[in-house]
């Protein structure tokens with residue numbers, strides 16, 4: 001029986017440090033506007049073996065569109 005979750009989900013990956021396939025622990029590395037970056041760490045030595053991006057629903061698209069700068073140039077005049 002094979003379970004699939006749509007995106008690739010690894011339970012074991014080859015670890016060059018351990019020189020064998022190791023169980024991996026998935027760790028949330030970074031939250032991006034477009035999704036979440038997950039990292040797969042070797043359960044044996046903790047090496048980073050793989051990364052994957054999980055695209056989630058757009059949380060706030062308006063935030064990315066905002067330039068973040070105040071409207072018009074500002075000068076410090078006295």
Ligand SMILES: [Zn+2]
Nearest residue numbers: 015018042045
């Ligand atoms: Zn390892």
